[in-house]
Amino acid sequence: MTTYLRELVNARDLLWIWVQRELKVRYTTSYFGILWVVLQPLAVLAIFTFVFSVLLRVPTQGVAYPIWLFCGLSAWTFFNNTLNNAAGALTGNMNLVKKVYFPREIFPIGALIVNTVDYAIATLIFGVMLFIDPAPFYSTLILYPLIFVIQLCLTLGLSLFLSSFIVFFRDVRFILPLMLQMLMYLSPVFYPIDQVPGNLLPFYLLNPVAVILDSFRRVALYGLPPRWGYLTYAALVSLLVLWVGYLYFKRSEREFVDQI
Amino acid sequence: MSIIHFEDVSKRYRLNTHGQSVFSSARNLLQRMTGGQIADEHVLWALRNVELSIEAGEMVGIIGRNGAGKSTMLKLLSKVAYPTSGRVETRGRLSAMIELGAGFHPDLSGRDNIFLSGAIQGLRKAEIARLVEPITEFAELQAFIDTPVKYYSSGMYARLGFAIVQQIESEILLIDEVLSVGDASFRRKCLDRMRQMHAEGRTIILVTHDTWSITSFCTRALMMHKGQVESDGTPNEVITRYRQFERDEWLSRSHDAHESVSTELQIESIAYLTLEGEPTTEVDHDGMLIRVHYHAFKPVDEPVCVVRIRRLDGLVCCSIDTANIDMLTLPFIEGRGYFEARLPFLSLVSDMYVAEATIQHRRLPMILAREMGEVFRVKGKIVDASVNGVFIQKVFWSASVLENAPME
Numbered sequence: 001m002t003t004y005l006r007e008l009v010n011a012r013d014l015l016w017i018w019v020q021r022e023l024k025v026r027y028t029t030s031y032f033g034i035l036w037v038v039l040q041p042l043a044v045l046a047i048f049t050f051v052f053s054v055l056l057r058v059p060t061q062g063v064a065y066p067i068w069l070f071c072g073l074s075a076w077t078f079f080n081n082t083l084n085n086a087a088g089a090l091t092g093n094m095n096l097v098k099k100v101y102f103p104r105e106i107f108p109i110g111a112l113i114v115n116t117v118d119y120a121i122a123t124l125i126f127g128v129m130l131f132i133d134p135a136p137f138y139s140t141l142i143l144y145p146l147i148f149v150i151q152l153c154l155t156l157g158l159s160l161f162l163s164s165f166i167v168f169f170r171d172v173r174f175i176l177p178l179m180l181q182m183l184m185y186l187s188p189v190f191y192p193i194d195q196v197p198g199n200l201l202p203f204y205l206l207n208p209v210a211v212i213l214d215s216f217r218r219v220a221l222y223g224l225p226p227r228w229g230y231l232t233y234a235a236l237v238s239l240l241v242l243w244v245g246y247l248y249f250k251r252s253e254r255e256f257v258d259q260i
Numbered sequence: 261m262s263i264i265h266f267e268d269v270s271k272r273y274r275l276n277t278h279g280q281s282v283f284s285s286a287r288n289l290l291q292r293m294t295g296g297q298i299a300d301e302h303v304l305w306a307l308r309n310v311e312l313s314i315e316a317g318e319m320v321g322i323i324g325r326n327g328a329g330k331s332t333m334l335k336l337l338s339k340v341a342y343p344t345s346g347r348v349e350t351r352g353r354l355s356a357m358i359e360l361g362a363g364f365h366p367d368l369s370g371r372d373n374i375f376l377s378g379a380i381q382g383l384r385k386a387e388i389a390r391l392v393e394p395i396t397e398f399a400e401l402q403a404f405i406d407t408p409v410k411y412y413s414s415g416m417y418a419r420l421g422f423a424i425v426q427q428i429e430s431e432i433l434l435i436d437e438v439l440s441v442g443d444a445s446f447r448r449k450c451l452d453r454m455r456q457m458h459a460e461g462r463t464i465i466l467v468t469h470d471t472w473s474i475t476s477f478c479t480r481a482l483m484m485h486k487g488q489v490e491s492d493g494t495p496n497e498v499i500t501r502y503r504q505f506e507r508d509e510w511l512s513r514s515h516d517a518h519e520s521v522s523t524e525l526q527i528e529s530i531a532y533l534t535l536e537g538e539p540t541t542e543v544d545h546d547g548m549l550i551r552v553h554y555h556a557f558k559p560v561d562e563p564v565c566v567v568r569i570r571r572l573d574g575l576v577c578c579s580i581d582t583a584n585i586d587m588l589t590l591p592f593i594e595g596r597g598y599f600e601a602r603l604p605f606l607s608l609v610s611d612m613y614v615a616e617a618t619i620q621h622r623r624l625p626m627i628l629a630r631e632m633g634e635v636f637r638v639k640g641k642i643v644d645a646s647v648n649g650v651f652i653q654k655v656f657w658s659a660s661v662l663e664n665a666p667m668e
Binding site for chain 2 (some may be wrong): 011013016017018020021024025028029095096097098099100101102254257258259
């Protein structure tokens with residue numbers, strides 16, 4: 001494990017250049033460039049606000065629906081997009097994987113960082129929204145980064161696992177969108193968690209993504225502490241996923257090339 | 261101690277592990293997890309028990325047919341792939357010119373791609389920043405370095421790729437068949453640079469199909485065949501051996517080519533005779549007859565008979581046909597008969613050849629029948645084709661003195 005990490009640290013320049021490449025390609029080849037990072041979530045926000053707030057009237061306990069939605073949606077979008085990008089991170093770069101050796105986790109980690117940049121911008125927008133909103137800033141907001149770190153571990157672990165697993169089992173490409181969709185409906189993205197019947201809640205919160213989204217909303221919008229028990233559980237699951245995901249990645253790394 | 265060492269190295273590839281049914285994937289997964297054996301039909305041994313040592317400063321050319329294991333060796337050397345069994349040891353930094361411009365992104369500028377490509381090869385950002393200038397200069401791309409590489413020609417692309425790798429300071433350099441791109445002057449520049457790197461004492465491994473670059477650059481050659489080192493020695497020895505191999509291979513393949521293309525006409529045989537009409541398989545330079553026996557089941561209008569004499573490595577040495585200079589026009593052929601080509605002298609060098617005959621329509625681009633003859637030999641001592649050339653040229657030499665040496 002330490003050798004893996006040392007190798008990764010040695011390749012930090014490559015990681016950095018790779019991320020730069022991905023960002024450049026993303027934002028310099030389209031006309032509006034980096035503006036899309038802002039425009040896209042705002043457009044999604046507008047349509048969802050119309051559907052869920054105006055038509056379906058989802059109750060949000062006094063928090064303006066757009067802010068309430070954006071909190072969960074940006075976190076979900078980050079998770080969703082990172083996994084989608086990571087899934088293709090290796091298979092889409094096989095020409096490189098087959099030719100030159102360097103730590104292959106550059107690809108999924110790169111995907112994570114690129115999406116984190118988007119997420120950071122979204123979080124900035126979220127901050128602006130909180131600022132404009134008449135409700136006060138809650139002191140619990142200080143826990144926001146902690147929840148984010150947990151989310152990062154979970155996302156990275158799954159990304160590492162997925163990106164390598166898919167090299168051996170390409171079918172995952174077709175299953176992944178389905179799984180992500182299911183997971184999205186099983187997480188409080190569009191509806192508040194109070195809608196979940198109390199007796200089902202313990203099972204519902206077995207999903208770490210649900211815990212993470214709920215925690216974000218609690219600390220940022222309601223001034224409540226996270227549900228510590230569940231958050232600890234989610235943190236442990238995330239760390240386990242990260243550890244297993246990375247080990248699986250490094251174990252199977254040697255066989256990537258043989259699969260082509 | 262040698263700089264590269266292969267110790268009983270074998271490499272196995274599994275075939276078709278994706279794109280197959282869910283069930284066999286699941287079965288493979290099960291086998292992988294239980295550490296079980298994989299069914300034999302899904303397995304390909306790209307290398308088998310390879311023992312090899314290469315000393316520092318050697319320039320080794322590796323030759324072999326497609327699938328002989330050359331690229332696998334490079335992959336193992338560059339640690340892109342790992343041996344199934346055995347050990348591969350290398351000492352020192354290694355750089356690889358395995359695909360020029362691997363990892364270039366078309367939308368990024370040449371400069372950005374230098375950084376990316378350099379980083380992939382293991383350079384630090386600061387190192388690359390220092391190298392941008394010399395790389396650009398070597399690639400002769402000063403005017404275009406900030407242009408996205410998608411606007412580059414394939415030659416410019418290759419130039420940039422080579423320029424990056426040649427700047428990397430490494431003890432071992434792997435080169436895989438990359439110098440076939442680019443224009444002639446840049447190719448020469450690359451070859452000169454390779455010579456220079458060799459002179460600096462770097463170890464160079466060159467994989468190629470091109471026997472010429474091996475004989476003219478390398479100090480040692482290896483021939484790979486079916487995953488094993490078939491021959492190892494001086495470039496000349498190994499290339500000669502390779503030619504023989506190609507010959508045998510080509511021969512055995514051409515025997516499969518006994519096919520009749522249409523049903524109306526068949527070439528029954530191709531016969532070689534001396535000028536006096538005696539059947540033979542050994543001819544001398546005085547000349548020979550080649551008879552193409554046909555059997556036309558229906559009338560075939562305006563047939564043209566083409567005979568190609570091939571050297572055993574497949575090279576077409578000459579092609580003669582009835583529509584050529586000495587036109588032989590037949591309105592049609594039917595039944596059995598033969599075309600006879602009389603070669604009043606034979607300027608082919610002593611070697612082994614076969615004649616290949618086709619009969620086709622004069623006007624339609626359609627081959628009616630094709631056949632491969634037996635091997636015949638042009639008498640004399642057979643020397644390596646690379647030494648003797650293809651044909652014998654009549655020549656009159658003379659020598660003149662233009663200026664006398666100054667008297668002491």
